[in-house]
Amino acid sequence: MSDFEAKQEKNIVGGDQAGRDINKNIYIVPNDGGRRTPMGNLIEKFRYEKKNDIQFKKTIEKLEHYSRRVEGDEIIGLEAKLKAAEYDAFIEFAQKTKELFAKKLAKHQFSESAQQIYAFLLAEMWDRYYRNVYPQIQNGLPQDRICKLVETQVLDPIKELLEENVLELYADEISGMLCFLTGNCHIKWTR
Numbered sequence: 001m002s003d004f005e006a007k008q009e010k011n012i013v014g015g016d017q018a019g020r021d022i023n024k025n026i027y028i029v030p031n032d033g034g035r036r037t038p039m040g041n042l043i044e045k046f047r048y049e050k051k052n053d054i055q056f057k058k059t060i061e062k063l064e065h066y067s068r069r070v071e072g073d074e075i076i077g078l079e080a081k082l083k084a085a086e087y088d089a090f091i092e093f094a095q096k097t098k099e100l101f102a103k104k105l106a107k108h109q110f111s112e113s114a115q116q117i118y119a120f121l122l123a124e125m126w127d128r129y130y131r132n133v134y135p136q137i138q139n140g141l142p143q144d145r146i147c148k149l150v151e152t153q154v155l156d157p158i159k160e161l162l163e164e165n166v167l168e169l170y171a172d173e174i175s176g177m178l179c180f181l182t183g184n185c186h187i188k189w190t191r
Contacts (some may be wrong), residue, residue, distance in 0.1 A: 009109055011158065039163050042120065045113035048168050056112035062119035070185035078183035085189035094179040101176030104169065114167055121169075125177055128154045129187055133158070138191055154178065 036044065048054075059067070075081050078098060083090050108114035132153035136148060158174055181187040 001016065030073055036038065036087065038120065039117070040163055041168050043164050044112050046117065049111055049113050054112075055110040055120060056115070056179065057110070057153045058117060059109070062123065063115045065183065066122045066181065066186060073185035073188070075190075076185070078179055080186075081182055081189060085137075087189060088120065094173075094182070097176035097178035098183055099176070101173045101180050104167070104173050104176075105180075107168060111131045121161065122177060122181060124161060125154055126181055126186055128157060129178070129181075134175050134188065137189065140191075150178070 038121065049056075069076070075084050076093055080092050082088065082094055087094075105118060108118070129150070133146060133149045136149055141149075155171075155174055155178070158177070159171070162169060182189065
């Protein structure tokens with residue numbers, strides 16, 4: 001036994017111990033099998049457009065759909081809709097957050113991928129609302145429970161979908177998306 005081996009036997013080690021090199025390469029293995037999510041693809045596209053200063057001169061069809069008022073709804077406007085549903089306490093909040101979202105949307109009007117991200121989120125919000133919240137409004141669930149459903153079944157999942165949040169959407173702007181959809185008659189709060 002050499003002197004070096006004897007010294008190694010008497011050490012008290014709380015971490016690594018080696019007679020020579022320790023290789024501590026870190027390998028990151030994607031848990032999704034190497035595939036990106038739809039949002040991940042849009043985020044990558046957004047980064048590419050931003051890096052290369054690519055501008056887009058029109059509004060994509062899906063975003064245009066959510067930006068237009070739906071015909072046939074007899075109650076017009078965000079305030080009137082909330083009053084009709086007896087959500088008067090939310091009117092000021094709804095108007096402010098809708099405006100915040102509209103400003104954020106305008107900020108990215110020349111980015112095709114940003115428009116696609118917004119359209120994706122608005123479609124997801126609309127779908128989640130009509131699958132999880134609106135049936136409960138139809139069943140007469142009290143307002144406080146409706147608000148909790150909106151939070152847990154609509155707003156929180158949208159926040160999770162953002163992944164890296166390259167558009168820097170904050171909670172108030174995400175709430176504003178719901179108000180934007182309400183104001184354009186895509187979402188109803190009454191039976």
